[in-house]
């Protein structure tokens with residue numbers, strides 16, 4: 001069976017990680033920085049050596065086409081992102097891009113031409129760390145987010161995304177056609193603990209969970225911490241503490257649902273004053289739609305009840321939600337068949353994290369392949385994936401592409 005060159009893939013992952021490598025062993029290659037430019041140029045030099053046709057679109061996405069037998073047939077797309085978080089890991093994103101490159105080289109050195117074009121893509125600013133929101137490249141390309149709005153995003157120094165694209169030489173002139181695609185794949189590290197815990201090499205996510213985000217304002221009454229008796233206080237912090245515990249306990253009752261309170265502000269935020277106001281956020285995500293709805297409903301009514309009992313007011317604003325994304329059944333089956341052919345362990349799962357595939361799968365039949373993250377760590381210098389698992393993921397991707405190409 002055709003197999004990728006595991007050593008070559010490893011060497012390239014390490015060569016790419018050297019661009020932006022920190023003393024901690026993490027990688028800082030934030031979108032549209034000099035390091036990102038260096039990474040893009042290295043990637044393009046490798047792709048050009050293999051005879052790929054390079055297209056840079058106006059949001060800086062890099063599309064490399066490896067021509068197939070029938071140039072008119074619907075192409076296959078694979079890839080991911082090559083930018084990182086600050087002090088992030090070397091596998092997050094990069095693996096998916098470099099595996100695409102490795103597959104082209106494997107096909108080429110074995111004299112194998114696919115029946116249709118294979119396109120390897122590097123999406124701009126998936127991480128959303130320097131310019132927020134993330135998944136910018138895939139969202140703009142798929143037509144789901146306005147390009148001019150994204151051009152106007154600025155980093156902390158006030159530099160706009162458009163300025164930075166131009167500065168590093170990646171402000172392309174023409175769109176890459178959003179024609180119909182035969183299939184789209186993204187190989188990515190899991191960024192969670194499931195595969196590592198269960199000692200399974202490949203995860204086949206059925207989709208990406210549905211997020212619901214809230215802003216909550218609790219209003220009580222600011223008063224003196226010493227002279228106000230406990231009875232009769234309208235302590236917004238007390239109400240918040242009960243709300244926080246109840247939200248997390250509610251999510252714990254339901255499998256496949258997670259809840260996080262990640263941002264809290266208290267007013268006046270003074271040691272000896274009863275807080276009159278607490279503002280906080282809730283992030284609830286779930287794969288099972290009924291369970292997720294139930295958690296949201298329970299949390300919303302619990303918040304109201306707690307506010308009433310604590311003699312406070314609560315305003316609940318569910319300001320953002322997206323439906324869950326489900327991947328293409330035939331492609332998931334092709335991935336599963338490839339795992340069987342290669343005798344690699346696998347399991348069906350779902351993705352709790354966002355990926356470019358959210359947007360890509362709105363345009364093309366799409367699916368993802370996960371490989372284990374040791375200890376479930378990511379966005380950290382401690383992020384790690386065994387190289388044999390990276391190779392297994394690339395081989396499963398190769399055989400999935402071969403299966404669906406014909």
Ligand SMILES: [Zn+2]
Nearest residue numbers: 081092093126
């Ligand atoms: Zn990623």
